[in-house]
Amino acid sequence: xxxxxxxxxxxxxxxxxxxxxxxxxxxxxxxxxxxxxxxxxxxxxxxxxxxxxxxxxxxxxxxxxxxxxxxxxxxxxxxxxxxxxxxxxxxxxxxxxxxxxxxxxxxxxxxxxxxxxxxxxxxxxxxxxxxxxxxxxxxxxxxxxxxxxxxxxxxxxxxxxxxxxxxxxxxxxxxxxxxxxxxxxxxxxxxxxxxxxxxxxxxxxxxxxxxxxxxxxxxxxxxxxxxxxxxxxxxxxxxx
Numbered sequence: 001x002x003x004x005x006x007x008x009x010x011x012x013x014x015x016x017x018x019x020x021x022x023x024x025x026x027x028x029x030x031x032x033x034x035x036x037x038x039x040x041x042x043x044x045x046x047x048x049x050x051x052x053x054x055x056x057x058x059x060x061x062x063x064x065x066x067x068x069x070x071x072x073x074x075x076x077x078x079x080x081x082x083x084x085x086x087x088x089x090x091x092x093x094x095x096x097x098x099x100x101x102x103x104x105x106x107x108x109x110x111x112x113x114x115x116x117x118x119x120x121x122x123x124x125x126x127x128x129x130x131x132x133x134x135x136x137x138x139x140x141x142x143x144x145x146x147x148x149x150x151x152x153x154x155x156x157x158x159x160x161x162x163x164x165x166x167x168x169x170x171x172x173x174x175x176x177x178x179x180x181x182x183x184x185x186x187x188x189x190x191x192x193x194x195x196x197x198x199x200x201x202x203x204x205x206x207x208x209x210x211x212x213x214x215x216x217x218x219x220x221x222x223x224x225x226x227x228x229x230x231x232x233x234x235x236x237x238x239x240x
Contacts, residue, residue, distance in 0.1 A: 039076050039077050039078055040077075040078045040079070040080060041070065041074075041077055041078070041079050041080070041108045041109070041239045042079075042080045042081075042082070042106060042107045042108050042109075043063065043066070043067060043070075043079060043080070043081045043082070043107060043108065043109045043110070043111070044081075044082050044083075044084070044103060044107040044109070044110045044111070044139075044142050044143075045063035045081065045082070045083045045084070045085065045110075045111045045113075046084050046085060046094060046098065046110065046111065046112045046113075046114065046135065046138075046139060047084075047085040047089070047094070047111070047112065047113040047114050047153075048085055048086065048087065048088065048089040048090075048094070048113070048114055048116060048117055049085070049086075049087035049088065049089075049116075049218060050062075050113050050116065050153075050155075050156055050218065050219065051063060051083060051085035051111070051113050052083060052085040052086060052087060053218075053224070054087050054213070054215070054217075054218045055213035055214055055215040055217070055218045056213055056218070056219075056220060056221050056224065057221070060220075060221035060224060061083075061224060062153075062219075062224040062227045062228055062231070063081055063083055063111065064081065065221075065224055065225055065227075065228045066111075066228050066231055066232065066235060067079045067081045069228055069232050070232070070235060070236065070239065073232065073236060074236060074239070074240075077239075082103060082107075084097055084098055084101055084103070088117055089114070089117060090114075090117045090118045090121065090123060090127075091114055091115065091118055091127065091128055091131035091132060091134075091135060092127065092131060093117075094114050094135060095131060095134060095135060095138070098135075098138055098142075103142060104142075105141050105142055105143075105144060105145065106142075106144060107142050107143050107144065107149070108143070108144075108149060108238070108239045109143065109149050109150075109151070109235055109238050109239050110139040110140075110142050110143040110149060110150050110151070111150075111151050111152075111153060111231075112135055112136065112139050112150065112151070112152045112153065113152070113153040113154075113155070114132070114135060114155075115128055115132065115155045115180045115184070116155050116156070116158065116177070116180075118180070119155075119173075119176050119177060119180055120158075125179065125180075128180060128183065129183060132183065132184055132187065133187060136150065136152065136187070136188070136191070136193060139152075147191070147192060147193055148192075148194075148238060149238050149239075150193055150194065151194045151195075151196055151231065151234060151235070151238070152184055152188050152193055152194065152195045152196070153196050153198060153227070153231070154181045154184065154185070154195070154196065154197045154198055154199045155177050155180055155181055155184075155199065156177075156198065156199060156201075156202035156219060156223075157173070157174055157177050157199050157202050157203050158173065158202070158217055158218075159171070159173040159174045159177070160174075160202055160203045160204070160205040160206050161202075161205050161206070161212050161216055161217050161218075162212070162216035162217075163215070163216045163217040164217070165206070174203075177199070181197070181199060185197070194234055194238075196230055196231055196234065197230075198226070198227045198230060201219075201223060201226050201227065202219060202223060205223075210222050211223040211226075
């Protein structure tokens with residue numbers, strides 16, 4: 001009788017022991033496992049032909065070069081890039097397409113370069129004065145509501161290209177682009193938005209044809225790489 005009771009008690013204790021261990025294992029697997037760290041940084045680039053990289057290779061446009069440079073200059077970071085841009089887009093076109101695509105408000109960095117087609121198409125400057133602030137506001141929303149994650153890039157000056165020399169009055173083109181850029185820069189300064197001037201680089205285009213793409217109008221891969229030299233230090237700060 002004592003032997004039977006002893007055996008039964010031992011069996012009960014053994015079951016209890018394994019039950020506790022199984023419970024501990026489950027707790028370890030479910031409760032104490034660390035969450036993986038997401039090192040993905042997301043960039044949204046908004047603009048026109050200067051952003052889409054008209055007449056240069058897919059990896060040559062400045063958003064792609066900026067993405068590659070961020071990967072090369074930051075530790076263990078994956079960078080995803082989305083571009084909303086098209087050749088010929090004005091501020092109105094860009095607003096409509098951002099609304100249409102409705103990207104999420106989760107980007108670590110947003111770049112905005114827009115306005116040349118407003119100038120080229122002879123649109124009233126008042127449209128830019130009204131719509132540029134709207135686009136900056138949209139960019140901030142897409143940058144998680146953080147204005148420090150936004151970079152506005154100045155409009156290149158196509159007057160300093162072979163095309164620009166024979167399209168209208170080059171001096172007037174430069175004067176009007178200066179007006180657009182001055183408005184954008186003043187707005188950014190007043191609202192604590194980063195403004196990066198690259199226009200002077202494109203004004204070397206006649207003296208240095210390597211800065212102009214094969215279409216004799218848009219910036220080349222080399223020109224875009226020089227844009228990125230100015231953008232990269234600021235971008236690194238903004239995504240960290």
